[in-house]
Structure formats: structure tokens, C-alpha cells
Amino acid sequence: MGDRALSRRGFLAASAAAGLGMTALSACGGDSDGGSSDGKTTIEWWNISTTEPTKTVWAGLAKKFEAQNPKVKVKIVQMENDAYKSKMTALTASGKLPDIFHTWGGGVLQQQVDAGLVEDLTDRTKPWADGMLSVAKQAYILGDKTYGIPFDIGMIGFWYNKALFKQAGITAPPTTWSGFLDTVKKLKAKNITPIALAGKEKWPGMYYWAYLAMRTAGIDALKKANDDKDFTAPGLVQAGQHLQDLVKLQPFQKGFLGAAYSTPTGQAATMGNGKAAMELMGQWAPVVEADSGKGLGSDLGFFPFPAVEGGKGAITEVFGGGGGHALRKGAPQAAVDFLKFFASEATDLVLVKKTNTLPVVPGAEKGLSDPNTKAVQAQLKAATGFQLYLDQAYAPAVGQEVNDSVAALISGSKSPEQVTQSISKTAKEEQ
Template structure:
């Protein structure tokens, strides 16, 4: 499906897509005793941290936990994002999940919960999980019960090149959609490519349509449309029209329809090498820009997706998500204990300092050094609404249709009406 990582989700992991592919033959196994006199319990932990520095940091945390708990062994299985999704889909169908596994929450987690495969963590984690950042916990709450514990949170916004904005005479980031379109026109007039987009991978384009729908209808409308199986309302058509207007300005880099996200000639590198002024991407963007390209350093800035004039949505409503961990139903107590260890202040400080994630433990905020990451954290803390990535919030088939339909609109093969109708049709078929 829906290509997307970073430690929290997209991008970060795409840079090493092959890293976990050889592991897809592995099958899940539950935590158990080794049968010896020592009575050691082995916990299998599946995650998507296949790139450095996260891969080494996470492995070291597992060893640290083992040192503190000599009768527990953590067996790590790391898979690249898309390989992980494919494997987890197969395991969900088979009815057997790993002891501890990566989750983005939302509709995908709900399917696993509805199938009776996931442990309800509400009571066992309450003494410490209630202290975590509320917006970070939201994707893992189903019917007010907790089925996951976050380790990361983030949001999508515009990352921009301050030097290129200055070259085009743009004194401040736009706060309205009409102002944004004016900035695009100004950049083009100055001979600057306004936007980089990984058209080949589809999910980056979905961000535009999702945010425009949020700004037109309000954050809650996207979930309501999914619940009602109807995306044909006026705000969704308006979102498509706004995106169509942007596409009509030809704002993207040459060859964008064939561009990947994190390849040397892809979206992140195009911005990181100063070849485009902006990209709409998550909090991991600076890391991937520097990894795939040169990175912008002090020239890099961040601003939230602009407000749509006349829309019901506020600029403080956030589209994003993060990473969390869930447990298979019946997982041993040691697995719950490991989640507590991973959500501790000491662990979160280490994750923030060494891997660049945004903290879910409020006390760990002090470790944020990057001003842009501080800006993202500031936006999250004052968020007045939150919508999880659509390709996780919705059932997989619906999320895929959103990505595919919006990609069709961007390439010129679908109209705003056809996008709304296609998503609605797929949502109804999921009933």
C-alpha cells in the first residue's frame, strides 16, 4: 500500500528500502519460556527502524532492558516499512501477531482489534501512559480504550528554503491558500521551482488533498465522511478544485510524476539540494533532505498548512501521526513492562537526542535542539484538532483509493468529482 515511513512514519526508512526485505520470510512467534532451568521469557519485538541511527539506538535499548531484567530476552525483528505492512497483513489474516509490534493506530489497528488479536492496554498502562502527550495517544484509542502506546508523534507541514523565498521577494510564509498560490506564482516568476513532489509514490500527494479537505470542512469531517461512507460533500469537491488550481500552475519539479521520495533525484533531495523551494512533508523531512541531498541547514524553515478562506477548519488543526507499539492478545506481562520502559523519560530523552523523534513524554522536550523540530512541537502542543494519516485512519483499501485517486487528480486523469466518487465507492464496498 501506501508507502510511508520515518521513525514515526514516512520517509526516514524509505532511504533504505532494501534493508528489511530479506526478513519477510520470518513468522511471528509468541513470547515463551526457553524451557530451561533459567525460566527466561523471550519477547519478539517487530519494528520498522531499519535505518541509522535508530536501528542501533533501538537495539541498544533492548540490550539495556535485558540487563535490567535478566530473565527476559528481546528478539528484534526489523522490517522496512512496506515489507512490514505486507507481512503484518498476512499475519493478521493468519490470526497470529508478534508479542510487540509497530502500529500507526487508526483503522488498521482497529481491524486487528476487531479480530480479537490485540491486547487491551487501558488498565495495565494507565498509571504511566496517562502522562504521555494526549495528541500522541489519540491514534491508539478505540472506543476510549487504549490498544497502543506511542513513542513518537508528528505532523505534516511545509518545509521551505528561506533563501529561495527571499530571492522571490516573499517576506513571510503564507497563512492563507490564496496567499500560498500567490507565493507559488512569485517563485515561478523568479525562476524558482516552487514545490518538489514524489509523484511516483502517491502518498505525498495525498497530503495536499487531505489538508485542503480539513481546512474546508474542519478536522472532524474526514472521519465523519469515512463513517458515513460519503466523500461527495461540497468541502471534498472544494478540496479537489483547490488542488486542481495548484496543479494548473505547474508548480512541481520536472519529471515529478516519476520521482520517488528519498532517492538521490527524488522529492527530499530536490529540496535538500536547493532545487525547489518547498515540500509538504512530516517532521522527519530535515533528516531525509540531508541524507538524500545536501540539506539546507539554517536556510530551512517550517510553516503549517495555510487556512482556506471561508473554510470551517482552523490553521491549528493538524494532519499527522506517529509511531506506537501494540501487543498481541495474551502477550506476557514482560511485554507490558518493556512498553513502560520504552515510554519512560530516560528512554524518550535518548530517542529525542539520538534519533530526532518528537517527544511523547513532556519532560523530554528539553532535549530538542533543532529550531525547526521545536517549531513542529509548538504546533502540535497548540493543536485544536487532529486527523491521522488517511491511509492509516481508514481501512487499507479505502486509504489506498485515496492515494490512487488523488494521484490521478495530480496527473490530470481524474476530476475532483471523480476523486470523491471513487473514494465513496470504495468506502461503501468496505461495509
């Protein structure tokens, strides 16, 4: 779903495109009961589903909820990913959040909870939230309290073009990092661009460093580094060295440093139009590839991030997350009712069938038909470890520094050692 897509600096343009006048922003959250003069309760729902088909499907679900709850009006506010993150950071600082808002959980949600801005949903959602997929709920449970309800779960992995692999004589996806580098070399030898990357937006590059850190140092090393405010362990430096080895092969499309994720000339379109053989992206990738470009149909395949020889991590440890919704403190009951509606089997089936999300309600698994979505779900169900996106798992400033430092390594302005030093410095300043 353009799930994590966009340029922070594009906030003003994105907010204008989303029709956000200052009134909508300043009235965010409204009065405490969300009431209005016509006796209707208006709830604002902020989300990042700006690409099709999700945008239309979600608007339809809001209308269905309104039909079932005639006294409630759902006002949808949509922004692309980076603009949304920037706006939410500003709103968190101002102490006013929307009634219902997109969250990835983790350290960012924790910061909002610590500021006293988020509704505790533990008791109000227990009767129906208990039946949801356990791994999908973890990022929103802080302490022993529930602050968010998932609507999606997934993992990052490599999406690849089977036709281009065949053209380069590659018979199977690589399972080791050295095999992956060989794959890149074989594609280059046939004048095929190996990898599409949105260098302008820093989070897609972060995925490489995060996975390499998991594979080299092990999944626990990332948690320990954050706890100790020290990211300079040898395995984390080596992760940067492995990424540097890839960058030296010049694997990315021409102009990648200026490329966004979901624009007509961006990463997803480059992949969807058959101009690159691979992209490292989440379970939403096929939908955005088809929305931004042509889409690859049956030529699209999926494989997990390779193992690093001699590393402490396993190929069955996955990196990713999902999407969820949280409520501002004091949000009206209608907002809780909307979360319940969104987490129902009927709604989840619509999301699974029409937007290719992975089910968070077990009964909705029957809606899965796409072989790649099934492959991602199989990987996820067999996972022996799960690491949330680093720019969500860590405190916001630390997550941003991970993204910035890794982007600097990819562009050649930071060494692997400097990456770990910069992140450590920011983590210590956040204490």
C-alpha cells in the same frame, strides 16, 4: 524517521534487505511465552525506522533493555513504511502478528483489534501511561480501552528553504491558499522548483487533499464523510479543485511521478540537497532530508498548511499523527516491560535529543533544542483540532483508495468529483 516511507511493490526487495527469511516471517510471534531452549524469552519488535540516526539509536535502546533484562532477547525486524503496511495486512489476514509492532492507531489498529489479534493494554500500562501526553495517546484508545503506546507525536506542515525563498523575493511564508499559489508562481519565475513530491509513493500526495479538505469543508466533514460512507460533499470536491489548481502550475520536480520518498533521488533528498523550495511532510522531515541528502541546516524553516479563503476550517487545525507500539494478543510480559522502558522519561529524552522526535513524556520536553522541532511542537500544543492521517484513520481499503484516487488526480487521470466518488464507493463496499 522515514516515518511513512516506501513503495508497496518494493516489499520483496525490502524484506530481503531487512534479512527476512521465510523462517523469520513464519515464526512471527513465536510460541505463546516467547521462551527458548536457553531459558531466554525472545520478543520480536517490528518497526519502520530504517533511516539514520533512528535505526542505530533504536538498536542501542534494545541493547540497553537487554542489559537491564538479561533473560530477554529483542529481535528487531525493520521494513520501510509501505512494505511494512503490506506485510502487516497479510499478517492480519493470517491471524498472527509480531510480539511488538509499529502502529499508527486509528482504523487499521481497530481492524486488528476486531480480529482479536491485539493485546488490551489498559490495565497493564495504566500506572505509567497515565502521565503521557494526552493528544499522543488518542489514536490508540479505541472504545475506552488502550491498545497501543505512543513514542512520537507530530503534524504535517510545510518545510521550506529560506535561501530559495529569499532568492525569489518572498519575505514571509504564505498563510492563505491563494498566497501559497502566488509563492509557487514566484519561485517558478526564478526557475526554482517550488515543491518536492514522491509521486511514486501515494501517501505524500494524500496530505495535500486531506489538508485542503480540512481547510475547505472543515475537520468534522472528514469524520462525517467516513461515518456516512459518502465523500461527495461540495467542500470535499472543492478540496480536489484547489489541489488541481496547484497541479496545473506544474510545481513539482522533474520526474516526480517516479520519485520515492527517502531514496537518494527522492523527495527528501531533492529538498535536502536544495533542489526544491518546499515539501509537505511531518516532523521527521529534517532527519530524513539529512539522511537522504545533505540537509539544509539553518536554511530550513517550517510553516503550517495555509488557510483556504472562505473555508470552514482554521489554520490551527492540524493533520498528522505519531508512532506507537502495540502487542499481539498473548505477547509475553517482557513485551509489556519493553513498552514501559520505551515510554520512560530516560528513553524519551534519548529519542528527543538524538532523533528529533517530539516528546510524549512531558519531562522530556527539556531535551528539545532544534528551533524547527520547537516550532512544530508549539503549533501542536496550540492546535484547536487534530485529524489522524486518513490512510490510518479510515478502514485500510478506504485509506488506500484515498491515496490512490488523490494520486490519480495529481497525475491528471481523475477529476475532483471522481476522487470523491471512488472513495465513497470503496467506503460503501467496506460496510
